[in-house]
Amino acid sequence: MSASGGSISAKxxxxxxxxxxxGPGDAELMTLKAxxxxxxxxxxxxxxxxxRASLAREIAxxxxxxxxxxLRIEVPMTAERAxxxxxxxxxxxxxxxxxxxxxDVVFLCEGDPLFYGSFMYLQARLxxxxxxxxxxxxxxxxxxxxxxxxxxxARDEVFSxxxxxxxxxxxxxxxxxxxxxxxxxxxxxxxxxxxLLESMELAARAQYVERAxxxxxVIRPLAEAPADAPYFSLILVVKGxxxxx
Amino acid sequence: MSASGGSISAKxxxxxxxxxxxGPGDAELMTLKAxxxxxxxxxxxxxxxxxRASLAREIAxxxxxxxxxxLRIEVPMTAERAxxxxxxxxxxxxxxxxxxxxxDVVFLCEGDPLFYGSFMYLQARLxxxxxxxxxxxxxxxxxxxxxxxxxxxARDEVFSxxxxxxxxxxxxxxxxxxxxxxxxxxxxxxxxxxxLLESMELAARAQYVERAxxxxxVIRPLAEAPADAPYFSLILVVKGxxxxx
Numbered sequence: 001m002s003a004s005g006g007s008i009s010a011k012x013x014x015x016x017x018x019x020x021x022x023g024p025g026d027a028e029l030m031t032l033k034a035x036x037x038x039x040x041x042x043x044x045x046x047x048x049x050x051x052r053a054s055l056a057r058e059i060a061x062x063x064x065x066x067x068x069x070x071l072r073i074e075v076p077m078t079a080e081r082a083x084x085x086x087x088x089x090x091x092x093x094x095x096x097x098x099x100x101x102x103x104d105v106v107f108l109c110e111g112d113p114l115f116y117g118s119f120m121y122l123q124a125r126l127x128x129x130x131x132x133x134x135x136x137x138x139x140x141x142x143x144x145x146x147x148x149x150x151x152x153x154a155r156d157e158v159f160s161x162x163x164x165x166x167x168x169x170x171x172x173x174x175x176x177x178x179x180x181x182x183x184x185x186x187x188x189x190x191x192x193x194x195x196l197l198e199s200m201e202l203a204a205r206a207q208y209v210e211r212a213x214x215x216x217x218v219i220r221p222l223a224e225a226p227a228d229a230p231y232f233s234l235i236l237v238v239k240g241x242x243x244x245x
Numbered sequence: 246m247s248a249s250g251g252s253i254s255a256k257x258x259x260x261x262x263x264x265x266x267x268g269p270g271d272a273e274l275m276t277l278k279a280x281x282x283x284x285x286x287x288x289x290x291x292x293x294x295x296x297r298a299s300l301a302r303e304i305a306x307x308x309x310x311x312x313x314x315x316l317r318i319e320v321p322m323t324a325e326r327a328x329x330x331x332x333x334x335x336x337x338x339x340x341x342x343x344x345x346x347x348x349d350v351v352f353l354c355e356g357d358p359l360f361y362g363s364f365m366y367l368q369a370r371l372x373x374x375x376x377x378x379x380x381x382x383x384x385x386x387x388x389x390x391x392x393x394x395x396x397x398x399a400r401d402e403v404f405s406x407x408x409x410x411x412x413x414x415x416x417x418x419x420x421x422x423x424x425x426x427x428x429x430x431x432x433x434x435x436x437x438x439x440x441l442l443e444s445m446e447l448a449a450r451a452q453y454v455e456r457a458x459x460x461x462x463v464i465r466p467l468a469e470a471p472a473d474a475p476y477f478s479l480i481l482v483v484k485g486x487x488x489x490x
Contacts, residue, residue, distance in 0.1 A: 021383075021387075023276065024381070026278070027277075028276065028277045028278035028281070029276045029277070029278060029380075029381065030276060030277055031268065031273065031274045031275060031276055031277075031383060032272075032273045032274070032275055032276075032277065032280060033271070033273035033274060035277060036273070112383075112387045112390075112391075112397070113391070114387065114390040114391060114395070114396045114397045114398075115387060115390075115397045115398055115404075116398055116399060116400075120396040120399060121399075123394070127394065132394065134390075134391035134392075134394060135274075135391065136269070136274065136383045136387040136388045136390070136391040136458070137383060137387070138266075138276060138357075138381045138382060138383055139384070139387060142266075142357045142359065142360060142381035142382070142384060143381045145357075145359040145360075145379075145381070146357075146358070146359060146379035146380065146381040147379075149368070149372065149377065149379060150359070151359045151365040152357070152359045152360045153359075153360055153361055153406060154361060154365060154366075155361075155408070156408045156410045156411060157408070158405060158406065158407055158408070158411070158419060159360075159405070159406040160403060160404070160405045160406070160423065161398060161403065161404040161405070162403055163400070163401045163402070163403070165401045166401060166403070173422060174403060174422050174423070177418060177419050177422060178405065178419070213381070
């Protein structure tokens with residue numbers, strides 16, 4: 001149909017790379033948009049630790065289409081960045097091949113795609129060549145606050161998200177300058193974090209939340225947190241005496 | 246049916262007070278749970294500024310049941326807290342009367358209920374007497390990042406939410422200690438914030454996002470932000486050079 005001759009071969013329009021947040025764990029905390037895109041997907045991709053089930057896929061299991069091609073993206077969790085970067089390079093190439101064939105890829109993300117997720121590493125590799133769209137999701141700090149019934153922020157308050165991997169001095173300086181905080185990825189750092197919060201007189205009102213919004217959710221005052229906290233646990237610190245009145 | 250005599254009058258079980266996040270603006274960014282609870286509600290409540298339509302109700306308009314009782318909660322936006330507190334006292338009493346009649350109340354919240362919302366003021370007044378449940382929602386920082394295609398946080402990064410109402414010294418100290426930040430409720434503070442971010446050499450990569458995820462959404466580099474920024478606008482500051490690789 002081209003008016004300028006037939007020498008240009010017909011090329012398929014590339015697919016769109018979707019990063020879709022599936023929320024913190026409860027499948028009902030997926031957005032309507034996430035459920036629609038996942039339910040209509042031809043090709044799904046999702047992150048998984050080697051040898052483990054994908055949490056993002058488990059959350060979305062109820063809305064998966066019957067016939068769908070699946071790309072499992074395995075990324076090693078190592079202190080060095082190089083192995084993860086190599087895995088993302090390989091994964092981006094697999095996804096690019098699907099997109100080049102004209103099919104969309106829906107990448108499932110626990111929580112929100114741009115909040116401590118795998119998606120952003122793939123987006124960084126693919127966004128220059130392909131159309132990408134991010135569907136935000138409910139993030140775990142909001143699910144943790146909902147579970148504990150505690151406010152994250154009101155009026156002029158500052159809210160900070162702090163990874164548990166920071167050292168005590170870094171955590172202390174940042175905790176001093178916010179009104180509420182969520183410390184993420186608690187896991188094995190729990191005893192150290194508890195001691196730090198006690199030394200700042202912030203422990204008494206801190207809440208420990210494990211697997212927020214999931215059936216296996218645990219909420220306890222920090223003093224009663226289990227010794228074997230999993231990676232997907234957080235500590236909610238609300239400093240204000242009565243911050244929402 | 247009571248075995249201990251008939252003198253205790255039959256009392257209805259009180260209703261549940263639900264705080265339901267409807268997300269940042271796009272109706273499809275409501276969660277499945279929010280849509281289910283709203284669609285089945287007998288009594289809906291929502292915040293509104295005096296004389297204005299309720300944004301939370303507008304977001305949920307597509308899933309409202311046909312016959313539903315509506316409680317419009319008007320709260321004045323004033324610098325003093327007393328007028329707002331009086332309005333919340335009155336509103337809590339109206340909601341309590343419905344809950345005492347045995348009916349649930351579904352309170353609609355823009356974004357997430359515990360993240361700068363009206364719900365927490367009502368929850369503080371009602372949680373002691375009634376069963377409350379919070380359904381978290383997609384918050385505007387996540388919607389803003391999705392719109393801009395920029396990461397909020399990766400790996401060991403610190404993410405902070407800063408109200409635009411803080412003074413320059415307070416903002417400067419907190420911006421210095423995070424890797425990314427969202428400055429909320431920009432509105433009339435835009436020129437001052439732009440000057441501050443320029444002085445910290447953070448302006449060049451900052452993005453201005455207005456009404457994230459809505460049909461009227463605006464995204465621009467901060468330098469090109471409009472002079473008349475509305476209240477529902479934010480500035481996304483991502484400091485890392487290439488934070489997600």
